[in-house]
C-alpha cells in the first residue's frame with residue numbers, strides 16, 4: 001500500500017541537486033545518446049562506473065534508482081526472450097520451426113534490456129534530484145527557440161507547470177477515492193482479473209471528474225486574475241549559469257564523446 | 264462488537280525521507296452502541312486512526328481488534344470487515360461514479376450475496392433514511408444532482424451495507440446549519456437503532472450535543488478520553504491543545520471565573536439554561 005512512487009523528487013543537498021535544471025536536462029539528453037551509442041561489454045562496464053559515480057555524487061540510493069525494476073521486470077524479460085528467439089542470425093545455436101536461438105540474438109536482447117535499464121536509472125536520478133517546478137521552468141526555457149517556428153511555447157510551458165503542480169494533489173485524491181471505494185467493497189487488491197477489471201471504473205470516473213472540476217476552478221481563478229493566453233507575459237528572470245553548471249555540462253559532453261569513440 | 268486498538272502506531276512512508284509518524288501507541292476500546300467523538304488539531308492523526316479501525320491502513324505496530332479478533336491477521340475475512348465497518352470520508356460525494364443513483368447506492372451490496380428484491384429494499388431504505396425520495400431519485404444520474412443531494416446519496420451507499428460500526432471523518436464541515444442539524448439527527452437515529460458511531464469533528468457544540476464520549480488526540484497520542492463533560496471540564500488543557508469546548512461550557516467557565524456559583528459540568532444549552540434559571544430563582548445572579 002505504501003510503495004514509494006517511481007520518479008519522485010527527493011529533496012536533498014547534493015551537488016546534483018544544486019545544479020541548474022537546464023543543465024541537468026541537457027546532460028540527461030547527452031547521457032541518453034551515450035547509452036544509445038554503447039553496445040560493447042567494455043562500453044557497458046564504463047557506463048556502470050559512470051552510474052556508480054552519479055549515484056555517489058547525487059546521494060540517490062541504489063534502491064530508489066532501481067525502483068522501476070519490479071514493475072518493468074516482465075517487460076524486460078519479454079524483450080530479451082523475443083530478441084533471443086527471433087533475431088535473424090547466420091549461425092543459430094539451435095533452430096526449431098520459426099525460432100532460431102543464436103548468440104547474436106542473445107547479445108541483441110541483452111543490449112536492449114541494458115539500455116532500458118540505464119535509461120531508467122538516469123531518469124530516476126534526474127527526477128529524484130530535480131524539483132518538478134524547476135524542471136518545468138527549465139523545459140520552458142529550453143523550448144523557447146521553438147517560438148520562432150510559431151510553436152506556442154508559453155502556453156505549453158503553462159500547461160506543463162500546471163500539470164506538474166497538480167500531480168501531488170491528484171495523487172492524494174486518487175488515494176482517498178481508492179480508500180473510499182475499498183471501504184464500499186471494491187476489490188483493487190484481488191488476484192482475480194475479473195474483479196480487478198471491475199474495480200477500474202469506480203476509480204477512474206471519480207478521478208477524471210475531480211480533475212475536470214479542478215481544471216474548471218483553476219481556469220476561472222486564472223481568468224479572474226487577468227490571464228489572457230500566453231503571449232506578452234512577464235518573463236521569469238533566468239539565473240545565469242554558474243561555474244559548477246558549466247563544469248557539469250562539459251563533463252557530460254566529455255563523457256558522451258569518450259564513450260562514443262573509445263567503445 | 265467492540266473495537267479495540269492495542270498499542271497501535273502508524274508511520275507513513277517508513278524508511279524514506281517522507282517518513283511521518285502519525286500515530287504513537289494508541290490504546291483505546293470502544294464498546295457496542297457508543298457514540299464517540301474524536302477531536303484534535305489538524306495533522307494530529309485523526310484520519311489515520313479511523314482508517315486503521317476500518318482496516319484501510321495496516322498498523323506499523325500494535326493490533327486492531329474487532330470483537331476480539333485481529334483484523335489484520337491473515338485469517339480475517341476482508342469482506343466481513345467491509346460489511347461491519349462503514350466509513351464516510353470528508354467529501355463522500357466525490358466517490359460517486361455510476362449512471363444512476365440506484366446503482367451507486369447498491370455498489371457495495373454486490374458483494375453481499377443478496378437477491379435483487381433485497382438489494383432494492385436496502386437501497387430504498389438507505390435513500391429514505393438520508394431523507395431522499397427513492398421513487399423520485401433512483402433513476403436519476405447521481406452526477407446531475409445538487410451538492411447536498413450527492414452527499415446524501417454517497418452516505419446512503421455506506422448505510423445500505425448496514426454497518427454495525429459507522430465511522431465519519433469530518434462529515435459536517437462545510438454544511439449549512441440546517442443540513443448539519445438534520446445530518447446529526449440522522450446519526451442520532453442510527454445510534455438509537457444500535458449502530459456504533461465514531462465521528463471526527465472540530466465542532467465542539469455538535470459533539471457536546473450528540474456524543475457521549477470524546478477522544479482527544481495530540482501529535483499522534485491519545486491525550487484525553489472520557490465522558491463529554493469530563494473532557495470539556497478542563498478548559499485550560501483544551502485551550503492548550505488549540506481546541507474548543509462547547510459554547511455553553513465556555514460560558515459557564517467564564518461565569519465561574521467571575522465568581523458566579525454555576526456548576527462546571529455543563530455541556531449543552533439546555534443545561535446552561537436550567538442552571539441559570541435555578542441561579543436566578545435562588546438569587547445567585549445579580
Ligand SMILES: Nc1ncnc2c1ncn2[C@@H]1O[C@H](COP(=O)(O)OP(=O)(O)O)[C@@H](O)[C@H]1O
Nearest residue numbers: 275283284285304305306307308309310311312
Ligand atoms: N499519505 C500520507 N503520507 C505521508 N504522511 C501523511 C499522509 N497522510 C497523513 N500524513 C501525515 O500524518 C499525520 C497525521 O495525518 P492525519 O491522520 O491526516 O491527521 P488529521 O486527520 O488529524 O488532520 C500528519 O502529520 C500528516 O502530515
Ligand SMILES: [Mg+2]
Nearest residue numbers: 309310311432
Ligand atoms: Mg483528517
